[in-house]
Amino acid sequence: MTSSTVNTAFQQFMLHAVRLDPDAVRTARSSRDWLIDQIEALPGKDLAFPLLYSEAHIQFGSFARRTKCRELDDIDLMIALMGGGGRYETTIGTTCKVYVPDDHRLAAFRDAFGAVNSRLVINQFIRSLSSVSHYRSAQMKRNGSAAVLDLTSYSWVYDIVPAFLTTKEWNGRTYYLIPDGDGHWKKTDPRVDKSRATAINQNHGGYVLDVVRLVKLWLKRKRGLTLSSYLTEALVLDHYNNSYQSAGRYMDLELRDVLSGMAACITSDVSDPKNIDGNINHLTWNERWAARTTLQEASDACAAACSLESSSQADAISAWKKILGDDFGEY
Incomplete structure (x- = not known):
């Protein structure tokens, strides 16, 4: 592509090489919403899958913030779990342990000390996501924080992160608790970003x-x-x-x-x-x-x-x- 000025060259470069392709963005948003619907249906299809807190699901990461450059390679989804009746405690820094009652659906994912093990939850996500149509593969992310879902129809993967939305703390803030890679949970808040x-x-x-x-x-x-x-x-x-x-x-x-x-x-x-x-x-x-x-x-x-x-x-x-x-x- 030729340009007679630097300004024109930059305009073309931003349009064709830097910003995400608009058609890809539209397809990605549609496929993301479709996938969320598929995940929403999992607790009714698979009794081992955790109950979900639908109102607290959130899109995060650079695609959600509109700061991703070409090519689109991943889309981040935070899927909120129902934590009713449970509690959490902060151990070191931002690391947390989550505890649930014996009759809670997440009780099956507790470790030997009674805390909900985030790695076990991710593994269940991977097992249950295998029933999603157009499925190619699913695996745990290398840092142990997400289930990575690869669908045959798209060039990008989905990083699906299980999470809890907390109640307000002493400072008036609520947080999302996500896997920390070591089986526990950690505080974050993509809404701020x-x-x-x-x-x-x-x-x-x-x-x-x-x-x-x-x-x-x-x-x-x-x-x-x-x-x-x-x-x-x-x-x-x-x-x-x-x-x-x-x-x-x-x-x-x-x-x-x-x-x-x-x-x-x-x-x-x-x-x-x-x-x-x-x-x-x-x-x-x-x-x-x-x-x-x-x-x-x-x-x-x-x-x-x-x-x-x-x-x-x-x-x-x-x-x-x-x-x-x-x-x-x-x-």
């Missing part, structure tokens, strides 16, 4: 989500630098949340500035936006400094590409192509 992304994006004219997507795509293609999607998103949102300057529609300038901002922050701890997990920057000290160098070098390359725009659009487009990949376009 979603509302934060939406609010910051709206405060900056609706341009921030595109920047998040662009940075994520650049990271996918940048060898030698691995940042988690969640940390990346937090850093970009922090950059705009703490900036006095509004985001604009020119993605070349935004990418230049946000990469420099990320470089300045990556060597420090990064606070969990949900105010639950504390620091979410788990890079080692050496990894942080290496990431800082890579991010600043990338920002400098973006600045050099921007400076070419006033003298030669062709040279500028060529420079951006080196930064963003072969599908950026030609002059």
Whole structure:
């Protein structure tokens, strides 16, 4: 695809390479709703499957927050379990143990100490999900936090996370309890992440989500630098949340500035936006400094590409192509 200006090249790149394909999004949302209906029917078909708290199901992750870049590879669903009559207690940090009465449907998933074992619950999800039509395979996610369902009709998988919605705690907050990977449960609240992304994006004219997507795509293609999607998103949102300057529609300038901002922050701890997990920057000290160098070098390359725009659009487009990949376009 050819373009006569950098601005046009970026518009085409965002449309065809960065943002999710609109048809794929529509199909994904429809298939997600269909799958939720299938899961809703499981307690009546399989008496071993836990009872569900339908009103508390929630979509989470980058697809729900509209911060995922191409290609769509997974969709996250949090399926709420009926916890009536049960209780939970916090042990260490955000780790919790859940207890239910003997006559509770979840009693079959208790461990030797009487607590509901989240791994056993996920395994039951995997067994019961095998009855869903168009089923290809299901397995436990490597970190033990979700049942990963692969359906034949789609190119993406579903990460299905069993969860409890708590009652209000002393601070007035409710939380979701999800598997922690070790058989227990941990607190989270994806509602905060979603509302934060939406609010910051709206405060900056609706341009921030595109920047998040662009940075994520650049990271996918940048060898030698691995940042988690969640940390990346937090850093970009922090950059705009703490900036006095509004985001604009020119993605070349935004990418230049946000990469420099990320470089300045990556060597420090990064606070969990949900105010639950504390620091979410788990890079080692050496990894942080290496990431800082890579991010600043990338920002400098973006600045050099921007400076070419006033003298030669062709040279500028060529420079951006080196930064963003072969599908950026030609002059």
